[in-house]
Amino acid sequence: MAASKLRALGAVMAVTGMSYTAVTLVSSPVSAGDRGATAALESERRRTADPAAVVPSREVQAAALMGASAANPLDVLVIGGGATGCGVALDAVSRGLRVGLVEREDFSSGTSSRSTKLIHGGVRYLEKAVFNLDYGQLKLVFHALKERKQVIENAPHLCHALPCMTPCFDWFETLYYWVGLKMYDLVAGRRMLHLSRYYSADESIELFPTLARKGHNRSLKGTVVYYDGQMNDSRLNVGLACTAALLGASVFNHAEVISLIKDENNERIIGAHIRDNLSRKEFDTYAKVVVNAAGPFCDSIRRMANKEAPNMISPSSGVHIVLPDYYSPEGMGLIVPKTKDGRVVFMLPWLGRTVAGTTDSSTVITMYPEPHEDEIRFILDAISDYLNVQVRRTDVLSAWSGIRPLAMDPSAKNTESLSRDHVVHEDHPGLITITGGKWTTYRRYGYGIQSDMRLGTPKKAFTLLS
Numbered sequence: 072m073a074a075s076k077l078r079a080l081g082a083v084m085a086v087t088g089m090s091y092t093a094v095t096l097v098s099s100p101v102s103a104g105d106r107g108a109t110a111a112l113e114s115e116r117r118r119t120a121d122p123a124a125v126v127p128s129r130e131v132q133a134a135a136l137m138g139a140s141a142a143n144p145l146d147v148l149v150i151g152g153g154a155t156g157c158g159v160a161l162d163a164v165s166r167g168l169r170v171g172l173v174e175r176e177d178f179s180s181g182t183s184s185r186s187t188k189l190i191h192g193g194v195r196y197l198e199k200a201v202f203n204l205d206y207g208q209l210k211l212v213f214h215a216l217k218e219r220k221q222v223i224e225n226a227p228h229l230c231h232a233l234p235c236m237t238p239c240f241d242w243f244e245t246l247y248y249w250v251g252l253k254m255y256d257l258v259a260g261r262r263m264l265h266l267s268r269y270y271s272a273d274e275s276i277e278l279f280p281t282l283a284r285k286g287h288n289r290s291l292k293g294t295v296v297y298y299d300g301q302m303n304d305s306r307l308n309v310g311l312a313c314t315a316a317l318l319g320a321s322v323f324n325h326a327e328v329i330s331l332i333k334d335e336n337n338e339r340i341i342g343a344h345i346r347d348n349l350s351r352k353e354f355d356t357y358a359k360v361v362v363n364a365a366g367p368f369c370d371s372i373r374r375m376a377n378k379e380a381p382n383m384i385s386p387s388s389g390v391h392i393v394l395p396d397y398y399s400p401e402g403m404g405l406i407v408p409k410t411k412d413g414r415v416v417f418m419l420p421w422l423g424r425t426v427a428g429t430t431d432s433s434t435v436i437t438m439y440p441e442p443h444e445d446e447i448r449f450i451l452d453a454i455s456d457y458l459n460v461q462v463r464r465t466d467v468l469s470a471w472s473g474i475r476p477l478a479m480d481p482s483a484k485n486t487e488s489l490s491r492d493h494v495v496h497e498d499h500p501g502l503i504t505i506t507g508g509k510w511t512t513y514r515r516y517g518y519g520i521q522s523d524m525r526l527g528t529p530k531k532a533f534t535l536l537s
């Protein structure tokens with residue numbers, strides 16, 4: 072058993088070209104469809120797949136940042152080493168830009184390691200697209216499906232397709248989810264992971280033995296199983312940082328931006344004052360464009376440029392709990408699209424245990440948000456309605472909370488609405504804030520970076536492809 076596991080690991084290492092010191096993506100972070108430069112793409116592929124490649128040391132990363140001066144600035148300095156920041160850095164360096172990235176704690180220590188770990192194709196956007204006849208929502212689905220496939224292909228050692236079971240308790244519900252998920256397959260087309268399908272109540276219980284056949288005066292009619300992606304979010308994030316470093320970006324963790332540097336003549340942001348939180352040494356670094364990817368903390372960075380900047384972020388916390396393995400079978404998740412109080416709850420196999428969540432409550436912004444007892448109880452209560460095992464508080468092995476950086480676009484006409492999509496905003500010359508959105512679509516943030524950033528036209532450079 073142990074030997075076969077080791078062989079499997081060896082195979083993964085061979086396929087991915089990872090060395091033990093450099094955990095990188097398998098293939099280039101950008102797909103050939105993203106741009107035409109296939110020769111450059113090929114050279115990147117070779118560099119990331121080189122088994123002898125090693126991420127340069129912390130000293131080398133720091134020296135490159137310290138070496139950037141006002142006369143010889145970086146092209147881009149990214150603040151924040153979560154999915155957004157590492158995605159932007161990787162995209163920018165792969166397009167030949169000179170890139171630096173600083174992260175105050177460790178890579179993925181923020182929201183990016185506290186997600187549900189799903190690579191969504193956006194099935195809920197599809198429901199909105201159909202019912203509201205909203206083409207914008209449909210475009211989000213197309214985009215999420217494309218990204219889902221690309222992210223899994225780029226890091227197959229950290230991502231995979233996961234079947235998710237939707238229990239149905241009346242025939243209308245069964246028909247509704249079956250038709251909806253067939254439409255999802257249809258829209259996915261070539262990007263589909265596997266076909267969704269209906270299972271009878273007996274078949275469903277065979278596949279998911281802890282699923283309740285009866286409860287609350289209703290009985291299970293069957294389930295519809297569809298596929299989404301599952302990822303190891305924190306390792307994927309570290310993979311993005313390491314791949315960016317292998318391609319030449321200077322990525323520096325435990326380094327905090329404590330103020331921004333302005334050009335005295337025109338007030339443009341031209342760099343940042345940074346503190347190395349390990350050595351406590353401080354230094355300046357300069358860049359043509361500073362990208363604020365500080366997630367829930369992006370307003371504090373914006374206020375370093377303009378004390379009067381209004382808040383963009385409306386933080387919302389989401390809790391997950393870890394339960395013993397017997398709660399869910401290996402390789403099958405359970406999704407309840409509407410609990411009795413109308414929320415979505417997932418129960419997914421995760422590293423030999425079961426992860427369940429999540430909640431959605433307004434919160435204050437802190438680096439270490441704590442899961443509250445009522446949030447843990449809410450999740451236990453929600454899943455207990457669908458399970459035939461006794462759901463006990465003492466079964467909770469661990470719990471965590473993450474903060475969704477839900478953003479309001481300050482330049483949008485309707486400032487009432489919070490975006491579940493990402494927002495790109497240049498509220499001070501030289502400082503571009505990118506926040507909101509989903510892990511699944513992290514690659515989108517960097518898409519619009521064009522080489523004309525070198526010419527100092529960052530706003531245009533960050534115009535996103537639609």
Ligand SMILES: Cc1cc2nc3c(=O)[nH]c(=O)nc-3n(C[C@H](O)[C@H](O)[C@H](O)COP(=O)(O)OP(=O)(O)OC[C@H]3O[C@@H](n4cnc5c(N)ncnc54)[C@H](O)[C@@H]3O)c2cc1C
Nearest residue numbers: 151153154155175181182183187189328365366389510511
């Ligand atoms: C409960 C929950 C479940 C979710 N589930 C999913 C899911 O299943 N699928 C999905 O696609 N998306 C999911 N999301 C959304 C996804 O996790 C986020 O959109 C994404 O992780 C945001 O990444 P980020 O890089 O913008 O923020 P973060 O990961 O928070 O990164 C920001 C970083 O900036 C750093 N920073 C802050 N200030 C400074 C400073 N002054 N100097 C240097 N660094 C600084 C922080 O330390 C932090 O590491 C979920 C979110 C939550 C909360």
